[in-house]
Each structure stands twice: as C-alpha cells, then as structure tokens.
Amino acid sequence: MSNIAKTALIEEGAKIGADVKVGHNVFISKDAVIGDGTVIEQGACIYGKTIIGRNNKIYSYAVIGSEPQDLKYKGEEVELIIGDNNIIREFTLFNPGTVGGGGKTVIGNNNLFMGYVHIAHDCQIGDFCILANAATLAGHVELGNFVVIGGMTPVHQFVKIGDYVMVGGASAVAQDIPPYCLAEGNRAKLKGLNLTGLRRHLKRDDINELKKAYKELFQSGKPLQEAAKDLYENAGNEHVKKLALFVIQTKRGIPFR
Numbered sequence: 001m002s003n004i005a006k007t008a009l010i011e012e013g014a015k016i017g018a019d020v021k022v023g024h025n026v027f028i029s030k031d032a033v034i035g036d037g038t039v040i041e042q043g044a045c046i047y048g049k050t051i052i053g054r055n056n057k058i059y060s061y062a063v064i065g066s067e068p069q070d071l072k073y074k075g076e077e078v079e080l081i082i083g084d085n086n087i088i089r090e091f092t093l094f095n096p097g098t099v100g101g102g103g104k105t106v107i108g109n110n111n112l113f114m115g116y117v118h119i120a121h122d123c124q125i126g127d128f129c130i131l132a133n134a135a136t137l138a139g140h141v142e143l144g145n146f147v148v149i150g151g152m153t154p155v156h157q158f159v160k161i162g163d164y165v166m167v168g169g170a171s172a173v174a175q176d177i178p179p180y181c182l183a184e185g186n187r188a189k190l191k192g193l194n195l196t197g198l199r200r201h202l203k204r205d206d207i208n209e210l211k212k213a214y215k216e217l218f219q220s221g222k223p224l225q226e227a228a229k230d231l232y233e234n235a236g237n238e239h240v241k242k243l244a245l246f247v248i249q250t251k252r253g254i255p256f257r
Helices: 195-201 204-218 224-234 238-249
Strands: 049-052 079-082 104-107 181-184 189-193
Touching: 189 195, 189 204, 195 204, 204 224, 204 238, 224 238
Parallel strands: 049 079, 079 104
Antiparallel strands: 181 189
16 A cells, blocks of 8 residues: 555545555546556546556556447446556546447557547557557547557547558548558558568568568459459468458458559
C-alpha cells in the first residue's frame, strides 16, 4: 500500500496486484483488475470492468474503461481487456465493448498509445502496435501485430488493418488495409509495401516474394478477387498466402485505386 497515493480513490472490490503504483487523484472502479507492476499516474481513471495486465504504464488523465460512446449501449456488463507492457500516454480514451460486438474491447501486449489516442468499443488490437498522437479508432476496428498508425488519423468503424501495416499521418482510413502494406492519404490508398517495417522483421526472400505478390494483386490489371484466389491457391510462401487471404476475406474493400 506504500505505493498507493493517499488521495487515490480505489473502490472496494478492486483487485490490485503486487508492486502496483497509483498516483494522486487516480480513480479505480470496484470491478477493475490491475496486474503486477503496473503504474497509474496522477489523475488517470479506470472505470467499469477493466482488466489490465502486468507492467503497463498509464499516464496522467488517461480515461480507461468508461462507457462506450454508442447510443445502443444500455448499461450492459461489458469489458475492456488490456495485456502486458503497454504504454498508454496522457489523455487517451479507451472504451469497453458492446453487446452487439461481443462485449469486449481487447488490447494485446507491448503497444504504444501516444497522447489523445481513442480506442472505441469492440476494437481488437494485436501486439507491438504504435498509434501516434490523436489517432482515432472507431468501433469494431481490428488491428493486427506491428501496425503503425500516424498521428491525426481516424479509422472508420469495422475496418481491418493487417500485420506490419504502416498508415501515414493525417490519413483517413475507410477501407481494409492488407498486411505488409503502406497506405496514406484522405481517403487512404495503398502506396506499396511497408518496406521499412518489413526489413526489420522478415527475411529478404520473403520480402521479394511479397513484392511479386503486390504487383500481381494491385498492379497487373487483373480482377482483384481473381488474382487473390490464384495467389492463395498457388503460392508457396506463407506471407503471400496471408496477404492473398486477407484480400479474399475483405468486407469493406481494398483502396488500391
């Protein structure tokens, strides 16, 4: 308890792990679970049924787990689940799920959420993502792993963004962005592969195969779904198959033109 500031308000029933640090004027709800080693800085608020993992750092005036900004929400029990080792900067706003979206917003591990980032209801976020200042995810958005979203970028509801995607700052994303790709603009369109990010994580042979696949999908002039199905059925590279399958399964379309 020596790590809990005297002015913090922690409701009875909250579960606080070992070595948790809680700053002045923090609020933690009775249904919250805070994992070992997490730090919650001055003025942050943890509302509702929010489950936070280990070794997260939540900066001042973040609002985590407040009611979804969805008019269909009528007070049902919903959750926000946050993994381990995330950095959540000042004035961020994370909402839990809604019944219509499965009742859960889920955030993975090792992510960086810069100031004023908003994560809306029912979002699903993977690991090692970076959302720069004032990036805004609408409801039901899905991010894969190692996604980077530039500052001041809104993402439309139900959009899916695949692994290793880079979205340029001040873009506006209204359609699905396939894995491994770079997108930017308002409205955001594909600009090629995210080669800088791929070189950090993939082998050169895999990147070369993805270059060929990108040309086949988006620059050959073939019907997109036809090209994607051919690639998925015939490619021997797992990353190419993953790219093709994403295109096959898209619901909102791919902004490549």
